[in-house]
Amino acid sequence: MKHARIRFEGAVHQVLVEAQNAVRLADGRLLAEDQVEWLPPATGSMFALGLNYADHAAELAFTPPTEPLAFIKSRGTYTGHNQVTWRPDNVAYMHYECELVAVIGKPARNVKRADALDYLAGYTVCNDYAIRDYLENYYRPNLRVKNRDATTPVGPWIVDVADVPDPSNLKLRTWINGELRQEGSTKDMIFDIPYLIEYLSSFMTLQPGDMIATGTPEGLADVVPGDEVIVEVEGVGRLVNRIVSEAQFFSAGKEA
């Protein structure tokens, strides 16, 4: 099953997603995909992995890490399916990153790899946009690159663990304006989800609603206002986002 969080007529609802992405409210009403505002399906901390695909590490001229490189995102940067993300004025390179996300379902501390999937609520997809112009070599990648308002689309939904029998063999794809620009497979991940849960929970308690964004393969490209960017993880979801200018975003008073 697919579980989403949407806003409809001013109220937030937990819904089930049915055929054609129609959503079923708790009171039985069925609403079409474009009738509702899709919200991020989880809002905990996101532990995002850098350089977790060997090909992408090479693309960025880095040696693959021997220990996970994790950075943290907070809820203000999340936005939902079919929403907009802003490109700041006067930057040279803003790129998407298609990622499989594991969502934590219960508190996890000192969890072993073999038991890790028991702690998941399911999987979702994120687009971990980065503004490379703002990289500095302090806590890299820094919050100005990765924790900007409405710059991490997440969703559209959480799919149950049982519905994704092999998370380590899923195709990841990104399209810009309908053109396929990024293609990879979760089989090329350096640190897989069970490993990451064991690693993070070895020193802290992961909370329900926390997310682990597992990194992106090679194939990055610049995006500009007007672009429609779709990231898809096979068997998990297809997440649509549109790039707007800084002026468009802030004139709309839009806030994550």
Added chain:
Amino acid sequence: MSRALHDVANGTLFGVALNYQGLLNQRIAEFEQAPYQKPPLKPVLFIKTPNTRNGHDGSVVQPTGERLQPGPALGVVIGKSASRVSVENAMAHVAGYTIVNEFSLPEDSYYRPAVKAKCRDGFCALGPELVGRDQIDNPNQLSLKLFVNGELRQQNSTANWVRDIPQLIAEISEFMTLHEGDVLITGTPEGRVDVQPGDTVEVEISGLGRLVNHIKAEELS
């Protein structure tokens, strides 16, 4: 944590590193070298995840085999969401202040995010209470003192900030909204000390009281 503080300061905990002139100056030569290449241009920020939240009189666990260091800091509690606010208008978005003890493992390097050093359970104590913005005349002239078992071990003044509160709010809110209830941890000065299980650690900031925490050994499961 007092009820009032807990109710108001319920958002994201954002930390600012290297925000004391003395700490930055200690490392400035190193920051000209690889991997840094040049000193930081913008505020160096980190996030204390919600599992790090702790309160007045709470226990902090020293991870086995690691060095644990308290981090005395002034916490600024956001009262009104701040997106793209100017230096001049920034203080209107502040509800008040509290003391933060931003516990961390030692940071030899600032190159990568300090998740393992800073995001452990209970590593961010806040309290003892929320003090309203108007009750502090000048947040740029507050003395910070750290006591371990009653002995003064670290002291500094917010006069030595690299960036003051309005500058931080203006620069951060340019790219991310500081929401009502978020806490901005304005940095720990140079001279962090090690603490051990059994120690009582207190942070005192003028006008804000004293935040007390107790260091415990990790229990082996």
